[in-house]
Amino acid sequence: MSREKDLEFSDRELASEVRSDSSVAFEQLMRRYERLVYRVAYGFTGNDEHAMDITQETFLKVHARLDSWRREGDLKNWIARIAANEAMNWNRSLRRHPTCELDEAAFLQPDDPPQEDFLLERETHDALQRSLSSLNPRHRLAVVLRYFRGMSTREISGVLECSEGTTRNILFRSLRRLRSVMTDSEEALP
């Protein structure tokens, strides 16, 4: 396995090949980070189709801006930040041009067996997703990377370009904020 690892190109080598117009290298780079980008996009949108579209846009941006990547920085972190920006732009544009999403619950037949679990799960899912949008972009990115990508505080601090202590603090404050948003919305129920 370590031999296989040795044969892999480093990010820097891949980036240099991509700059020389190698589509093979760019495909390799996409393969390396597709799931990271998808997860960030999904964490920001909660919708798999949107996440795939954002992934596509992110890699187009990565290709176009690779010259501006600072080589001393970590390519993975740089890509994660682009993905987060793309996802936020996407959400902003959705707010400006809202679309109608299919509601799975609407397709449940009256005779179907009880779907309380499904509906309850979906309700929690939707409530959490809504409350995530109350976080500022930096805090939301930290939460997305922690939960949707399973990153350690050390890795997250690389993306956010801050210390591990600050990252821990951001995560803690984000969860407190989410808790208060969710509690408020529950209390607002009739």
Next chain:
Amino acid sequence: MSDCVRFEPTIQAYIAGDLHDTELGPLLAHCRNCKDCRQLLELHRDLVGLASRAPEPHGADFDALHARVLGEVDRQARSSRSDRVESPARAIPWYLPAGNFTRAVAALAAAVLLFVVGLSTGRVLSERGVRPGNGSATNGNGGVTNRLIKAINADATSNLELADVEDSRFTYSNVSFRRLDGDRVGLDFDVTTHVQLVEPVRSEIVGEILVHSLLNPSTTGARLKAMSYAAGAIEPKVQEALIFAMRRDESLAVRIKALTILSDQLVDPDVERAVLVTLRDDESVQMRLLALDYLAAQSVDGDRIRETIERSERPGDEALMVRLAEYENQL
């Protein structure tokens, strides 16, 4: 409340996934009596649950995405190249005298570029030969793809006459639609069709398709079938493909089959080296034992085999050493 402040670093560590086991007990005890902190832990658990239910796209979804991105990058590159055709002439200020050397060089460069672009455009257009509106391909195989699109269009046109039957030689997969400006739609899809040919055994097309079927991610059964045929037609290119399959194929059955076929070629130093690498690196002990059997049967130097095994440091080395000792005792 003061307790909550005391437990803040513990909760931070818990959320970050760095909490030591010994600290968990006191935290849970505190949470039994503290609603605020309990809600934080519950929220953490809900977020973990939410993330675990996130869909995981298939590899094919990402393959289609790569194709779309690479197609778009290619399209942008071609469009920027055609923009650059005009730029040398524009780069020379209009006020330079007509006989200026720089201007002459720029004009010459522009002429050469225009000639090259004109030549390639002419070739592309002659290859395409499709009527406007029939679409154009962006996968880099313009000629081939556009001939394919022409054939698909012919099928689609003939299907229009059928009331409720779709009869096509083609199968489409990974299809996606994108709405574009001007009442147009962007289509991305893979298309496959079945071809039947009778060709001479040693023809280039047979070699080409054999090598591809050994290497491409088709089914294990298809790769094994191709290997059975490859056993009777080992040419340098096929041998190379077999070595690749023996070293890299994810299926043990395919790797074993490739090794078995190549065992007849062990006199070739390239094959011998590849089998030694397999003996050293393959993740399967069964595969490594088989490699050892073939090497021993071909009387490859025992010391070389021993040295190879010693370098591997993989599980199964002991079994290999025992088998090697058996061979050495037989000798």
